[in-house]
Amino acid sequence: MTRILYTLCGSDADRPFSPHCWKVAMALAHKGLEFTERPVPFTAIPQLEDGFSKTVPILRDGERLVSDSFAIARYLEEVYPDRPSLFEGPGGEATARFVEGWSQTQIHPAVTAIALLRIHDMLDDRDRAYFRASREALLGRTLEEIDAEAADAAAAFAARLQPLRHMLRFQPFLGGEGPLFADYILFGALQWLRITAGSVPFLPDDPASDWFERMLDLHGGLGRSVTPA
Amino acid sequence: MTRILYTLCGSDADRPFSPHCWKVAMALAHKGLEFTERPVPFTAIPQLEDGFSKTVPILRDGERLVSDSFAIARYLEEVYPDRPSLFEGPGGEATARFVEGWSQTQIHPAVTAIALLRIHDMLDDRDRAYFRASREALLGRTLEEIDAEAADAAAAFAARLQPLRHMLRFQPFLGGEGPLFADYILFGALQWLRITAGSVPFLPDDPASDWFERMLDLHGGLGRSVTPA
CATH class of the missing domain: 3.40.30.10 (Glutaredoxin)
Incomplete structure (x- = not known):
């Protein structure tokens, strides 16, 4: 198939x-x-x-x-119900929607603030024109104006992961003892930042960084196999 | 029993x-x-x-x-496994820990900033002395210094509920079609604010407010039965 x-x-x-x-x-x-x-x-x-x-x-x-x-x-x-579950029950699926809401409203805007111009620079010429026009219309500012605040956004980024750190006092993954789709939701956002901006600005000795390293190790190192630009 | x-x-x-x-x-x-x-x-x-x-x-x-x-x-x-489930599976239980982490780190500090002096004022004399000493030691400022910023904290509060609003585009509760413990985690924080500060400062026409009203209606109006001070 x-x-x-x-x-x-x-x-x-x-x-x-x-x-x-x-x-x-x-x-x-x-x-x-x-x-x-x-x-x-x-x-x-x-x-x-x-x-x-x-x-x-x-x-x-x-x-x-x-x-x-x-x-x-x-x-x-x-x-594929007989394969490892992505939600472990209807409660896990429903609550993953909240994790999505958190990632979309708290993490994605911060990644955009940090990495928007770098994403532009990774594109080929035709995509660059599309990307600049669509993003500048959406955000109401030029890519360069947004990028001028990228360092501040990077410095403020780690604070946004406080909910994850609090949870990590109790368990190693959002899914509990192992990862579920809720983990992949947040992983996607941080992987986007890692690949485009070069790294995720964690705190020193950050349990959130330990979680991200565990995520990069999963499934034969699938996430780690793509290196930052 | x-x-x-x-x-x-x-x-x-x-x-x-x-x-x-x-x-x-x-x-x-x-x-x-x-x-x-x-x-x-x-x-x-x-x-x-x-x-x-x-x-x-x-x-x-x-x-x-x-x-x-x-x-x-x-x-x-x-x-009580035969009663209505609070988690709907192990994924729901695990992900509720993330909701707890979000509520503790993003919502509770904001409620504290808004309502701390009002909570003090609701206490009897012996509790007031304990509350002031313990909270001022913990927060490193007087209750009155914190309260001077309560109006600003209230004005900024609604923005903290953006993850909930995003989720509500897809489903009426964190638990999906009905409430689960994840809903009660956030409800507890907003009910604390409602009872101590008089109300929750939602946005106009706020879907988050609609969710809170649904929560107040649950279980025979249990939450609504306690009125603000």
């Missing part, structure tokens, strides 16, 4: 960086499902699979197509 | 306000377990049940004593 994960890259196809695509790559590995990753630039997404989705990740699983990282995780849980 | 929940109050025993005690009151109601609530002032806690715990909530469930809100929720789930 053909299983393809379409993901996002810049000019270097070996450095896919999209947080949402990383969530799904880790979820597929968690389920022990082999897949071929096909990283594409932003401007190639509308042509994928006859225009199936405006965004990646897109998963082709045999005859089926699914987009949106959370929808893909739910799909995998439903279609 | 005797089931007693020891909680915290000020001079008015009809207004128990502790966030952690509210989590457990809601959890007991969720399980459909009847209980007698015994609100006590801060300085009476060390005498409860032969000094069983330095903090409330303490649950006496027949012969058994349990303290700590999360430990009590786990106890209830284990001992």
